[in-house]
């Protein structure tokens with residue numbers, strides 16, 4: 001398969017590149033897949049003409065994995081138009097192209113499509129109700145994708161994505177924890193972190209799966225994150241524990257720690273569907289965090 005991966009400089013895009021490269025190096029790459037990784041400079045999702053130009057000037061792909069997105073949750077409140085272009089309108093255009101050219105599409109979405117008011121883990125079929133601009137644009141992206149591409153696309157909703165690459169909760173905590181004696185971290189928002197390398201592995205497993213490759217299927221949504229449920233406060237404490245950082249972590253409420261974009265209270269997601277359909281094994285958040293932090297240590 002010729003596989004196009006967007007967002008090559010982002011956390012998930014880089015994690016997929018790393019897994020693909022590692023597979024190729026140790027000779028495990030049994031499928032003759034050709035990966036093409038692109039960034040904003042090659043394919044700008046904020047520009048309709050950049051998208052049509054890119055697909056008009058490249059040979060047909062068999063699969064698109066859309067890891068690119070406008071992900072600045074707070075900034076999106078002010079940049080709604082740009083966030084909407086990248087997370088919604090570009091997805092519509094990609095889905096139309098994919099549908100016309102009979103290309104499969106894997107698109108990544110978010111737990112922020114939910115309002116967080118449920119007291120049990122969200123199922124894929126639960127009604128979304130985003131409470132911030134980012135969530136609204138991502139939900140609009142899901143909806144147009146499902147309409148434009150009723151068959152052969154897959155939407156994976158992830159939550160609290162982090163990686164060994166910069167600009168995520170783990171990297172921020174490590175930086176602040178080394179600079180300060182104490183920190184306040186929100187303790188009333190519950191969810192499950194997603195280690196980007198685990199999600200990359202899951203996506204590559206899905207691609208290999210018979211059910212994805214051979215069968216024409218209606219477009220489906222799947223939830224994915226690591227196992228376990230924690231607050232941001234517990235997440236921060238565990239990061240400092242592993243790294244032996246002596247920084248006190250004070251629990252605060254969302255009300256005490258206000259942000260431009262509202263955050264959902266409980267965005268735990270039920271992962272039974274992805275486990276059952278694609279036989280995906282999901283690690284516990286603590287073991288994946290340890291793996292990520294061991295990699296970060298090697299990089300120092």
Ligand SMILES: NC(=O)c1ccc[n+]([C@@H]2O[C@H](COP(=O)([O-])OP(=O)(O)OC[C@H]3O[C@@H](n4cnc5c(N)ncnc54)[C@H](OP(=O)(O)O)[C@@H]3O)[C@@H](O)[C@H]2O)c1
Pocket residue numbers: 007008009010011012013039040041043044045046047066067068069070071086108109110111138157158159160161162
């Ligand atoms: N981060 C999270 O906590 C989280 C949680 C749940 C779901 N997700 C979803 O998971 C997916 C991957 O997230 P991530 O954390 O890997 O995101 P990320 O690190 O922010 O990467 C997103 C990538 O998209 C690219 N991008 C932004 N605007 C673009 C444009 N106009 N044209 C082309 N590319 C553009 C960015 O390019 P530049 O680097 O050049 O700006 C960046 O490389 C996204 O769909 C996101 O919504 C993320």
